Amino acid sequence: MTADAQSKNVTTDTLDMRRLLSPIGVELFFAEHWQSRMALLPLPADDLAFIRQAIGPLDPARLAGLAREESQAWLANDYVEHSVFPVNAANAVQFHKAGATLYFINVPLPTLTDGLADFLGAPRRQVIASLFYTPAGGGAVPHFDKNENFTIQVSGAKRWQVGQAPMVPFTPDSYTLGSPEITRALAPLLAKAQRPPEHTVELSPGTFFYVPRGTVHHTSAGEPSWSLNLSYTPTMWLDLLRVGLQERLTTSPRWRAIVTGAGGDPAARHANRLPELLAELRAMLEDPKEAEELTRAFFQRMNE
Protein backbone atom coordinates (compact mmCIF):
# COMPACT_ATOMS: atom_id res chain seq x y z
CA MET A 1 0.00 0.00 0.00
CA THR A 2 1.29 3.49 -0.79
CA ALA A 3 2.03 6.08 1.89
CA ASP A 4 -0.86 8.10 0.50
CA ALA A 5 -3.22 5.16 0.85
CA GLN A 6 -1.98 4.45 4.38
CA SER A 7 -2.56 8.02 5.44
CA LYS A 8 -6.04 7.86 3.86
CA ASN A 9 -6.85 4.77 5.92
CA VAL A 10 -5.75 6.43 9.11
CA THR A 11 -8.03 9.37 8.47
CA THR A 12 -10.96 7.35 7.06
CA ASP A 13 -13.32 6.25 9.80
CA THR A 14 -16.32 5.19 7.75
CA LEU A 15 -17.17 3.65 4.40
CA ASP A 16 -17.08 6.32 1.69
CA MET A 17 -19.77 5.16 -0.74
CA ARG A 18 -19.34 8.18 -3.00
CA ARG A 19 -15.73 7.16 -3.54
CA LEU A 20 -16.60 3.48 -4.02
CA LEU A 21 -19.17 4.33 -6.67
CA SER A 22 -16.98 6.91 -8.39
CA PRO A 23 -16.23 4.69 -11.46
CA ILE A 24 -19.88 5.06 -12.48
CA GLY A 25 -20.82 8.07 -10.33
CA VAL A 26 -23.49 8.19 -7.66
CA GLU A 27 -26.01 10.00 -9.86
CA LEU A 28 -25.84 7.25 -12.47
CA PHE A 29 -26.02 4.60 -9.75
CA PHE A 30 -29.30 5.98 -8.43
CA ALA A 31 -30.68 6.69 -11.89
CA GLU A 32 -29.89 3.37 -13.57
CA HIS A 33 -29.03 0.73 -11.00
CA TRP A 34 -30.68 1.35 -7.65
CA GLN A 35 -33.51 -1.17 -7.19
CA SER A 36 -33.45 -2.07 -10.88
CA ARG A 37 -30.21 -3.71 -12.05
CA MET A 38 -26.87 -4.93 -10.77
CA ALA A 39 -23.69 -2.86 -10.64
CA LEU A 40 -20.19 -4.30 -10.69
CA LEU A 41 -17.23 -2.15 -9.74
CA PRO A 42 -13.54 -2.58 -8.98
CA LEU A 43 -12.62 -1.47 -5.48
CA PRO A 44 -9.45 0.59 -4.99
CA ALA A 45 -6.78 -1.36 -3.06
CA ASP A 46 -6.82 1.04 -0.11
CA ASP A 47 -10.60 0.75 0.23
CA LEU A 48 -10.34 -3.06 0.24
CA ALA A 49 -7.60 -2.77 2.88
CA PHE A 50 -9.85 -0.50 4.96
CA ILE A 51 -12.73 -2.99 4.71
CA ARG A 52 -10.48 -5.93 5.63
CA GLN A 53 -9.19 -3.98 8.60
CA ALA A 54 -12.76 -3.22 9.73
CA ILE A 55 -13.70 -6.91 9.55
CA GLY A 56 -10.61 -8.14 11.40
CA PRO A 57 -9.34 -11.74 11.34
CA LEU A 58 -11.35 -14.06 9.08
CA ASP A 59 -11.73 -16.71 11.75
CA PRO A 60 -15.01 -18.71 11.62
CA ALA A 61 -15.12 -19.33 15.37
CA ARG A 62 -14.55 -15.64 16.13
CA LEU A 63 -17.19 -14.49 13.66
CA ALA A 64 -19.71 -17.07 14.91
CA GLY A 65 -19.23 -15.55 18.35
CA LEU A 66 -19.67 -12.01 17.03
CA ALA A 67 -22.77 -12.55 14.86
CA ARG A 68 -25.71 -10.82 16.52
CA GLU A 69 -28.48 -12.71 14.79
CA GLU A 70 -27.33 -16.18 13.96
CA SER A 71 -24.60 -18.12 12.24
CA GLN A 72 -25.74 -20.68 9.73
CA ALA A 73 -24.25 -23.49 7.69
CA TRP A 74 -25.77 -24.03 4.24
CA LEU A 75 -25.25 -27.44 2.73
CA ALA A 76 -26.37 -28.56 -0.73
CA ASN A 77 -24.70 -31.13 -2.96
CA ASP A 78 -25.41 -34.19 -5.14
CA TYR A 79 -27.02 -36.01 -2.19
CA VAL A 80 -28.31 -33.27 0.12
CA GLU A 81 -31.14 -30.86 -0.69
CA HIS A 82 -30.40 -27.30 0.40
CA SER A 83 -30.34 -27.46 4.20
CA VAL A 84 -29.67 -24.81 6.80
CA PHE A 85 -28.11 -25.56 10.20
CA PRO A 86 -27.56 -23.18 13.08
CA VAL A 87 -23.88 -23.17 14.02
CA ASN A 88 -21.79 -21.77 16.85
CA ALA A 89 -18.16 -21.00 17.60
CA ALA A 90 -17.56 -24.63 18.58
CA ASN A 91 -18.84 -26.38 15.42
CA ALA A 92 -18.53 -23.76 12.65
CA VAL A 93 -15.23 -25.18 11.40
CA GLN A 94 -16.62 -28.74 11.43
CA PHE A 95 -19.47 -27.67 9.16
CA HIS A 96 -17.05 -25.93 6.83
CA LYS A 97 -14.97 -29.12 6.61
CA ALA A 98 -18.21 -30.95 5.75
CA GLY A 99 -18.53 -28.72 2.68
CA ALA A 100 -21.01 -26.20 4.04
CA THR A 101 -21.05 -22.48 3.34
CA LEU A 102 -20.92 -20.52 6.60
CA TYR A 103 -23.08 -17.42 6.92
CA PHE A 104 -22.42 -15.09 9.83
CA ILE A 105 -25.44 -12.81 10.09
CA ASN A 106 -25.21 -9.28 11.47
CA VAL A 107 -21.62 -8.98 12.52
CA PRO A 108 -21.26 -5.55 14.16
CA LEU A 109 -19.19 -3.47 11.73
CA PRO A 110 -20.58 0.05 12.26
CA THR A 111 -17.77 1.74 10.32
CA LEU A 112 -19.16 -0.01 7.24
CA THR A 113 -22.89 -0.27 7.90
CA ASP A 114 -23.37 3.26 9.22
CA GLY A 115 -21.47 4.64 6.23
CA LEU A 116 -23.79 2.83 3.83
CA ALA A 117 -26.96 3.73 5.76
CA ASP A 118 -26.01 7.41 5.94
CA PHE A 119 -25.17 7.44 2.24
CA LEU A 120 -28.53 5.91 1.33
CA GLY A 121 -30.47 8.08 3.77
CA ALA A 122 -31.74 4.91 5.43
CA PRO A 123 -32.21 4.05 9.12
CA ARG A 124 -28.86 2.77 10.41
CA ARG A 125 -30.44 -0.21 12.16
CA GLN A 126 -31.75 -1.56 8.88
CA VAL A 127 -28.29 -1.97 7.38
CA ILE A 128 -26.33 -4.98 8.59
CA ALA A 129 -23.04 -6.66 7.72
CA SER A 130 -22.79 -10.41 7.20
CA LEU A 131 -19.99 -12.64 6.01
CA PHE A 132 -20.02 -15.72 3.81
CA TYR A 133 -17.27 -18.33 3.97
CA THR A 134 -17.75 -20.68 1.04
CA PRO A 135 -15.62 -23.79 0.53
CA ALA A 136 -14.32 -24.84 -2.88
CA GLY A 137 -17.28 -26.40 -4.65
CA GLY A 138 -19.79 -24.66 -2.39
CA GLY A 139 -22.30 -21.97 -3.24
CA ALA A 140 -25.93 -20.97 -3.08
CA VAL A 141 -28.90 -22.32 -5.02
CA PRO A 142 -31.03 -19.93 -7.13
CA HIS A 143 -32.93 -17.53 -4.88
CA PHE A 144 -33.78 -13.88 -4.46
CA ASP A 145 -33.60 -11.72 -1.36
CA LYS A 146 -35.88 -9.09 0.04
CA ASN A 147 -32.80 -7.02 0.86
CA GLU A 148 -30.78 -4.61 -1.21
CA ASN A 149 -27.40 -6.37 -1.30
CA PHE A 150 -23.91 -4.94 -1.61
CA THR A 151 -21.25 -7.64 -1.78
CA ILE A 152 -17.52 -7.14 -1.45
CA GLN A 153 -15.32 -10.08 -2.34
CA VAL A 154 -12.73 -10.14 0.42
CA SER A 155 -10.62 -13.15 -0.56
CA GLY A 156 -10.78 -16.09 -2.97
CA ALA A 157 -13.10 -16.08 -5.95
CA LYS A 158 -16.76 -16.74 -6.58
CA ARG A 159 -18.90 -17.03 -9.69
CA TRP A 160 -22.31 -15.39 -9.56
CA GLN A 161 -25.12 -15.92 -11.99
CA VAL A 162 -27.44 -12.98 -11.68
CA GLY A 163 -30.70 -12.01 -13.33
CA GLN A 164 -30.51 -9.03 -15.66
CA ALA A 165 -33.48 -7.51 -13.80
CA PRO A 166 -35.47 -8.35 -10.67
CA MET A 167 -37.80 -11.33 -11.11
CA VAL A 168 -40.13 -9.74 -8.55
CA PRO A 169 -39.48 -5.99 -8.42
CA PHE A 170 -39.64 -4.56 -4.86
CA THR A 171 -40.31 -8.03 -3.48
CA PRO A 172 -41.79 -8.12 0.02
CA ASP A 173 -40.06 -11.42 0.85
CA SER A 174 -37.12 -13.64 -0.01
CA TYR A 175 -37.62 -16.87 -1.93
CA THR A 176 -35.63 -19.97 -2.94
CA LEU A 177 -36.70 -21.03 -6.44
CA GLY A 178 -38.63 -24.30 -6.44
CA SER A 179 -39.40 -24.14 -2.73
CA PRO A 180 -43.03 -24.83 -1.77
CA GLU A 181 -42.67 -22.27 1.04
CA ILE A 182 -44.12 -19.07 -0.41
CA THR A 183 -45.41 -16.26 1.76
CA ARG A 184 -48.91 -14.93 1.31
CA ALA A 185 -47.59 -11.50 0.27
CA LEU A 186 -45.26 -13.00 -2.33
CA ALA A 187 -47.58 -15.63 -3.88
CA PRO A 188 -49.59 -13.35 -6.22
CA LEU A 189 -46.44 -11.52 -7.36
CA LEU A 190 -44.58 -14.77 -8.00
CA ALA A 191 -47.50 -16.21 -9.98
CA LYS A 192 -47.12 -13.39 -12.52
CA ALA A 193 -43.30 -13.30 -12.51
CA GLN A 194 -40.97 -14.41 -15.31
CA ARG A 195 -37.37 -15.33 -14.56
CA PRO A 196 -35.17 -12.90 -16.54
CA PRO A 197 -32.06 -14.08 -18.41
CA GLU A 198 -28.84 -14.11 -16.43
CA HIS A 199 -25.36 -12.61 -16.52
CA THR A 200 -22.35 -14.55 -15.28
CA VAL A 201 -20.10 -12.48 -13.07
CA GLU A 202 -16.70 -13.53 -11.69
CA LEU A 203 -15.91 -11.94 -8.35
CA SER A 204 -12.28 -11.62 -7.29
CA PRO A 205 -10.86 -9.86 -4.23
CA GLY A 206 -11.74 -6.19 -4.33
CA THR A 207 -14.87 -6.53 -6.45
CA PHE A 208 -17.83 -4.49 -5.29
CA PHE A 209 -21.15 -5.85 -6.45
CA TYR A 210 -24.66 -4.48 -6.03
CA VAL A 211 -27.67 -6.80 -6.51
CA PRO A 212 -31.18 -5.32 -6.21
CA ARG A 213 -33.78 -7.07 -4.12
CA GLY A 214 -35.94 -9.55 -5.98
CA THR A 215 -33.11 -10.44 -8.41
CA VAL A 216 -32.48 -14.18 -8.81
CA HIS A 217 -28.89 -15.16 -8.16
CA HIS A 218 -26.90 -18.30 -7.51
CA THR A 219 -23.25 -18.70 -6.71
CA SER A 220 -20.44 -21.22 -6.87
CA ALA A 221 -16.93 -21.03 -5.54
CA GLY A 222 -14.03 -22.77 -7.31
CA GLU A 223 -11.81 -22.04 -4.33
CA PRO A 224 -12.42 -21.06 -0.70
CA SER A 225 -14.05 -17.66 -0.68
CA TRP A 226 -14.78 -14.96 1.89
CA SER A 227 -17.25 -12.27 0.97
CA LEU A 228 -18.82 -9.45 2.89
CA ASN A 229 -22.48 -8.66 2.40
CA LEU A 230 -23.86 -5.28 3.40
CA SER A 231 -27.60 -5.51 3.21
CA TYR A 232 -30.37 -3.00 3.64
CA THR A 233 -33.54 -4.67 4.85
CA PRO A 234 -35.91 -2.28 3.19
CA THR A 235 -38.08 -0.01 5.15
CA MET A 236 -40.75 0.79 2.64
CA TRP A 237 -42.46 4.13 2.12
CA LEU A 238 -45.59 2.47 3.41
CA ASP A 239 -43.69 1.64 6.64
CA LEU A 240 -42.71 5.28 6.98
CA LEU A 241 -46.29 6.42 6.58
CA ARG A 242 -47.69 3.69 8.83
CA VAL A 243 -45.23 4.27 11.68
CA GLY A 244 -45.04 8.04 11.26
CA LEU A 245 -48.80 8.48 11.12
CA GLN A 246 -49.34 6.16 14.05
CA GLU A 247 -46.91 8.20 16.17
CA ARG A 248 -48.40 11.48 15.04
CA LEU A 249 -52.11 10.62 15.21
CA THR A 250 -51.95 8.82 18.54
CA THR A 251 -51.37 12.22 20.15
CA SER A 252 -54.77 13.43 18.91
CA PRO A 253 -57.91 12.68 20.97
CA ARG A 254 -59.99 12.90 17.78
CA TRP A 255 -58.02 10.04 16.20
CA ARG A 256 -58.10 8.04 19.41
CA ALA A 257 -61.89 8.17 19.47
CA ILE A 258 -63.77 4.91 18.97
CA VAL A 259 -64.96 3.83 15.49
CA THR A 260 -68.73 4.35 15.60
CA GLY A 261 -71.49 4.93 13.09
CA ALA A 262 -70.05 2.96 10.17
CA GLY A 263 -73.59 1.75 9.47
CA GLY A 264 -75.66 0.93 12.55
CA ASP A 265 -78.52 2.99 13.93
CA PRO A 266 -79.13 6.34 12.15
CA ALA A 267 -78.45 8.08 15.47
CA ALA A 268 -75.09 6.35 15.78
CA ARG A 269 -74.12 7.60 12.31
CA HIS A 270 -73.87 11.12 13.72
CA ALA A 271 -70.82 9.86 15.63
CA ASN A 272 -69.01 8.90 12.40
CA ARG A 273 -66.05 11.30 12.32
CA LEU A 274 -64.29 9.71 9.34
CA PRO A 275 -65.04 12.45 6.74
CA GLU A 276 -63.62 15.23 8.91
CA LEU A 277 -60.64 13.08 9.95
CA LEU A 278 -59.84 12.39 6.29
CA ALA A 279 -59.99 16.11 5.56
CA GLU A 280 -57.59 16.71 8.46
CA LEU A 281 -55.27 13.99 7.16
CA ARG A 282 -55.30 15.43 3.64
CA ALA A 283 -54.34 18.87 4.93
CA MET A 284 -51.61 17.38 7.08
CA LEU A 285 -50.04 15.36 4.25
CA GLU A 286 -49.97 18.40 1.98
CA ASP A 287 -47.90 20.36 4.51
CA PRO A 288 -44.15 19.85 3.80
CA LYS A 289 -43.30 20.49 7.46
CA GLU A 290 -45.60 17.68 8.53
CA ALA A 291 -44.05 15.34 5.95
CA GLU A 292 -40.62 16.18 7.36
CA GLU A 293 -41.88 15.51 10.87
CA LEU A 294 -43.27 12.12 9.80
CA THR A 295 -39.85 11.17 8.40
CA ARG A 296 -38.02 12.38 11.50
CA ALA A 297 -40.33 10.44 13.83
CA PHE A 298 -39.90 7.33 11.70
CA PHE A 299 -36.09 7.50 11.70
CA GLN A 300 -36.09 8.11 15.44
CA ARG A 301 -38.24 5.02 15.98
CA MET A 302 -36.18 2.84 13.62
CA ASN A 303 -32.87 3.82 15.23
CA GLU A 304 -34.07 3.31 18.82
Add this chain to the structure above:
Amino acid sequence: MRLIMRVALPAATQNLALAAPDFPVKWQAMLKQIGALNAEVREQGRQHFVLLDIDPVRITPTAEAVFHLAGVKPDFLPEIVPPPYYGVRN
Protein backbone atom coordinates in the same frame (compact mmCIF):
# COMPACT_ATOMS: atom_id res chain seq x y z
CA MET B 1 -25.44 -32.89 16.84
CA ARG B 2 -29.07 -33.91 16.72
CA LEU B 3 -30.75 -33.38 13.36
CA ILE B 4 -33.92 -34.37 11.63
CA MET B 5 -33.55 -35.77 8.14
CA ARG B 6 -36.63 -35.23 5.99
CA VAL B 7 -37.13 -37.63 3.08
CA ALA B 8 -39.95 -36.94 0.63
CA LEU B 9 -40.70 -40.17 -1.20
CA PRO B 10 -42.59 -39.99 -4.50
CA ALA B 11 -45.37 -42.43 -5.33
CA ALA B 12 -44.11 -45.97 -5.99
CA THR B 13 -45.42 -45.69 -9.55
CA GLN B 14 -42.92 -42.88 -10.20
CA ASN B 15 -39.97 -44.65 -8.61
CA LEU B 16 -39.47 -48.35 -9.28
CA ALA B 17 -37.09 -48.78 -6.32
CA LEU B 18 -39.95 -47.94 -3.97
CA ALA B 19 -42.25 -50.47 -5.64
CA ALA B 20 -39.88 -53.37 -4.93
CA PRO B 21 -41.44 -55.79 -2.41
CA ASP B 22 -38.30 -55.79 -0.26
CA PHE B 23 -38.06 -51.98 -0.10
CA PRO B 24 -39.49 -51.72 3.46
CA VAL B 25 -36.92 -54.25 4.71
CA LYS B 26 -34.07 -52.43 2.96
CA TRP B 27 -35.34 -49.11 4.33
CA GLN B 28 -35.29 -50.43 7.89
CA ALA B 29 -31.79 -51.84 7.38
CA MET B 30 -30.61 -48.49 6.04
CA LEU B 31 -32.09 -46.66 9.06
CA LYS B 32 -30.18 -49.02 11.34
CA GLN B 33 -26.98 -48.54 9.35
CA ILE B 34 -27.12 -44.73 9.56
CA GLY B 35 -27.83 -44.89 13.29
CA ALA B 36 -31.38 -43.48 13.28
CA LEU B 37 -32.58 -42.69 16.80
CA ASN B 38 -36.20 -42.52 15.71
CA ALA B 39 -38.20 -42.52 12.49
CA GLU B 40 -41.66 -41.20 11.82
CA VAL B 41 -43.83 -41.42 8.75
CA ARG B 42 -46.38 -38.81 7.74
CA GLU B 43 -48.73 -38.14 4.84
CA GLN B 44 -49.44 -41.82 4.07
CA GLY B 45 -45.78 -42.71 3.80
CA ARG B 46 -44.75 -39.81 1.58
CA GLN B 47 -42.78 -37.93 4.25
CA HIS B 48 -40.23 -39.66 6.47
CA PHE B 49 -38.64 -37.83 9.40
CA VAL B 50 -35.53 -39.49 10.80
CA LEU B 51 -33.86 -38.31 14.00
CA LEU B 52 -30.09 -38.57 13.95
CA ASP B 53 -27.22 -37.65 16.21
CA ILE B 54 -24.25 -37.28 13.86
CA ASP B 55 -21.20 -35.10 13.30
CA PRO B 56 -21.46 -32.58 10.44
CA VAL B 57 -19.03 -34.60 8.31
CA ARG B 58 -21.49 -37.54 8.40
CA ILE B 59 -24.39 -35.55 6.91
CA THR B 60 -23.48 -36.10 3.24
CA PRO B 61 -22.62 -39.83 3.60
CA THR B 62 -25.92 -40.32 5.44
CA ALA B 63 -27.83 -38.58 2.66
CA GLU B 64 -25.91 -40.63 0.11
CA ALA B 65 -27.20 -43.86 1.69
CA VAL B 66 -30.77 -42.58 1.30
CA PHE B 67 -30.12 -41.48 -2.26
CA HIS B 68 -28.72 -44.85 -3.33
CA LEU B 69 -31.68 -46.70 -1.82
CA ALA B 70 -34.61 -44.44 -2.67
CA GLY B 71 -33.28 -42.16 -5.41
CA VAL B 72 -34.21 -38.96 -3.57
CA LYS B 73 -32.19 -36.21 -1.89
CA PRO B 74 -33.15 -35.62 1.74
CA ASP B 75 -32.87 -32.29 3.47
CA PHE B 76 -31.99 -31.70 7.10
CA LEU B 77 -33.57 -29.62 9.82
CA PRO B 78 -32.17 -28.72 13.21
CA GLU B 79 -33.89 -30.52 16.05
CA ILE B 80 -35.85 -27.92 18.01
CA VAL B 81 -36.57 -28.94 21.55
CA PRO B 82 -39.11 -26.80 23.40
CA PRO B 83 -38.09 -25.71 26.88
CA PRO B 84 -39.57 -27.87 29.65
CA TYR B 85 -42.85 -26.57 30.98
CA TYR B 86 -43.23 -27.53 34.58
CA GLY B 87 -46.82 -26.33 34.89
CA VAL B 88 -48.21 -29.15 32.73
CA ARG B 89 -50.46 -31.65 34.56
CA ASN B 90 -51.44 -34.92 33.02
